[in-house]
Amino acid sequence: MKLLTVILALLFLALASDGQSTEQPATRVGKTTQPTMPTQKPATVVPTTQPASKAHTEGKATVVPTTQQASKAHTEGKATVVPTTQPASTAHTQGNATVVPTTQPASTAHTQGNATVVPTTQPVSTAHTQGNATVVPTTVPTKAPATTFSPLRTWSVSDAHGNECILAQFYAAFSGTYKLKDKSTGKFAFNMPENAQVDKAKSRCGSATESAILALSWYQTADTFTLEFTMDPQTKMFQLKSANVSLTHTEAHFPNSSATGAVEYGGVPSEVFFKTELGYSYKCTAMEQIPFKEHAFAITFTDLRVQPFQVDKTFGKESHCPADFPAHWGLRDSKGSYCLLADFELTFTGEYMKKDKKMYPFEYVLPQNAAIDNATSQCGSDKEPEVNAILALTFDNGSSFTQVFQADNKTKTFSLVNATAVLVHSPAHFPDSSDAGKPVTYGGMVPKKFPTGLGSYYKCSAQEKVDFKTKDKFALSYTDVKIQPFDVKDTFGEMNQCSDDTPKRRPAVPPVGHFNISNTKGICMMMQFGAQFIISYQMGNHTKSREGYYFPNITVDTEASTCTDTKAEFVAKFSPEGKKTEKDWTMSLTFTMDKDKNYALTNFTLRYVVDAMYFPGVNASTHDDMTVSNGTKRYDSTAGNYYMCKANQNITAKEVVATFTEMKVQPFAQEVKKGGFGDPTDCAADNDVSNIVPIAVGCALAGLVIIVLIAYLIGRSRTNRSGYQSV
Incomplete structure (x- = not known):
């Protein structure tokens, strides 16, 4: 208003005088910057290899330890034993983990009782003796020995009528850590023996209501490896439920171990593995590793093929893992x-x-x-x-x-x-x-x-x-x-x-919601805002896409919200755009008050569900709970005041970009003595906009003044000219 008054006064003076003067107002150019959006492999596992050593005698049993070179078939008693060979494999990288699976050359099989035992074999080194025990030291070769591939074993489980219900083929290696006698940590890594047999007592076929189990055992059933599968009758998909391994801590594989007897490893994986349609076989020629946190344990499969539940005499059509085909x-x-x-x-x-x-x-x-x-x-x-x-x-x-x-x-x-x-x-x-x-x-x-x-x-x-x-x-x-x-x-x-890959469907203009949170003392939090979420996700064909949703202004459950004198947490459960009756998404905004009575938003968290209902293109069986957060401090104000921002405010958390608009939040409402909202604390973005408006108006008025002055001067000039002509 002061600027307008000055301009009008100047105009009046100009019209009242015969002099010619103009005044150019200063023009302020505001610079707007766009906020940048930040962008966002387990330990090196080298399965150790076991050296060859000579056969030795324990009591009346002749034990043939692991050997390096292939040998001819030989006869023990009435059994003719043909040696087998293990395949060579290629070291590869998974994440930051370099996995070198053990390769095993042909070895000499021998008979223990009525069982033909084909011992695993490893690269050459020298065995030594500790007491009465022959100890085979572990070695890590710099170059894998040249070996030939042995045929893959096929394990099967049958029902009471003799019909096969589980088929499996794979090589497996186990690796992890264990406690030594001196309380330090050692590492182990070795292949599952070729002579692993199906434990019929522990294996079962499974059904829609009961899991399918393939249990393998070796070393006279002391060591076991169990794979458990579940199926979803609605989506007609199966997946791995758990993988458990029981390993006896022998001196050969666990030198100087503090444990005696068998130790349990594995459990329920943190990710989904082997997910495939019923009737199909899951196949992965590439190495696939299942890691577990405890003992840094990992199971590494190669040449894997597995099919539980529905089997028609042989493996069904193949459903390959992504690693087999990283690209077309x-x-x-x-x-x-x-x-x-x-x-x-x-x-x-x-x-x-x-x-x-x-x-x-x-x-x-x-x-x-x-x-x-x-x-x-x-x-x-x-x-x-x-x-x-x-x-x-x-x-x-x-x-x-x-x-x-x-x-x-x-x-x-x-x-x-x-x-x-x-x-x-x-x-x-x-x-x-x-x-x-x-x-x-x-x-x-x-x-x-x-x-x-x-x-x-x-x-x-x-x-x-x-x-x-x-x-x-x-x-x-x-x-x-x-x-x-x-x-x-x-x-x-x-x-x-590319820039053209925008979300398939942008959210509608987010509605502004009004939410009041109370505790025993009354209203402690007042929140007004509109919000939308742009979320990147992976479709079933392993390509990326994006989807957008808004935060609803009604049908929001805020009962989990809490208020204290120093912390206010707004927790809202909802279903984006009312797509489901179940409120399966949760957003939380955490505000913290410091000792100087200044508060700010200190954490944003969104838990959302990735399924076919919300995200087009994902597999029908997908139902993943995702949680993202951002703990950057923002939205500062002081006790008794509220934070206000009409401009869009973005919060990026991994795959999610949350945009808040029309914000008016008072997280510590109990600090307002008279109730209601206190005084506003405007955001910087709003101040930039509010400054632009008067500048634009002032410039427009200044331009108008200049035009009027020019017109006035031209008119005076013509009047004077006509006067001279008349004289």
Whole structure:
């Protein structure tokens, strides 16, 4: 108002005088910054290997310990024993854990009683004697011995009628820690013996109401390995419920152990494993590890195939684990490791000439069975400032598609720089073509596409078009892209998502809710706000998506909220947008008062459910409880005052971005003597907006004053000119 008064006074003075003067008001330019959104492998397990040693005698029993070299079949009594061999395996990385499964060469089998025992064998080292016991020291070889793969054992469980109800094949290795006699911690790692047998007394078929159990035992039943499975009759899926191992602490596997007898390991995994449709077999050729917190215990499977509950004489169709196929196309280097991963759907479009000399449009979809041309494809390297990685695909008897990715090791980024298609003009795709049967080249150089940091992968579900602007109007249309051509560590790295991948459905404008919380002293918390949540999640096909929901203004359960003199916690149970009658989501806002009577929001937590009802594209059987939180201090005010912010305020917690708007919160309402809200504490974002408004009004009025003054001066000038002319 003061500014307006000054302006009007100046206008009056200007009109009352014959002088010419103008006044330019200062213009303030506010700078608005957008808040940045922060972005977000178990211990190195090397299963130890056991050295070979010579056979020794204990009483009347001849014991053949582990051996390194294969031996010929031999006869003990009337039993002919044929030695078996264990497969070699490849060390791999799981997370930060390097897992090197033990490889076991052929060994000499022997007979104990009526049982034929095939002992496990390990790399060569020298056995030694402690008292009457032959001790086989553990060794970790620097290079796995060359061995041949032995056939996988198939374990089965049958019902009372002899019908098989569980089938399983796998190699397993156990690793973890144990207490030594000197109270320090030792590590163990060894393979499950080949001679493990099904314990029929402990195994069972299972049903919709009872779990299925495969129990294996060895060493005269002292050691056991039990896998328990459950099924969901509604979704018709099965999964692993628990994995328990009982291991006898022998000197061979647990040197100097403080324990005697058997020790229990394993339990219920913290994640879901082996989840598959009933009637199908879960298969994982790659190594899959189940970790447990206690004893740092882990079970590592290789060449796993398991099928409980519904079995029709043999394994059913295979449902592979994600590790078996990290990408639709995976290029490997000379060591057999992945160096380039790519998933995408692609359509070629353009025009071609028919025999009538006229141009006609074509559309050619890249077949999903396109194969990698290893002769043309190449892995990238990080040794040069700029280097290329090439993925060449061949398909349809002579057609090919080649993409060249360039890495800039100075900026640590990569991009697509060339895409060339050679399409054979077949009648199916190019009817009546003037180049019938001939390969025609399309495409070429590309202005850098898919820019992404090295070690990350580029993802875009939305369609991305590459137009080459040529006479034949050739273009590429990509969808569902996942590409990582450099720095691949077994699977895709961190995701770099394209800007076009927005949530499939943005939330409606969040309604503002009004919530009062009371304790024995009366109202202790008053909350007014609207909120929405944008949540990233993984769909059933292992691709990322996002979904948005708002916090309801009604049907909210706040009974779990609490108030004290120094801590106020607003806890709200709800179902987003009323999708369910069950309130299965929970949001909590924790405010803390310090000794100086200043308070702030000190923690935000959201517990939400990932299932097919809330998140389109997830498997129907998925029901995961997720909890995220952010403990950054924000929304400061003082006792007796309330925090107010009309502008949007974002809180990021892992996969969740929560946006609050129209906030008016008084978490310590008991500090207001007269009741109700106290004095407001405005947020900085609102102050920026409130300053812009008067500045804009002032500038507009100043502009109006200038226009009026100019018009007045022009009018005076014309009046004076006409007076001179009359004189």
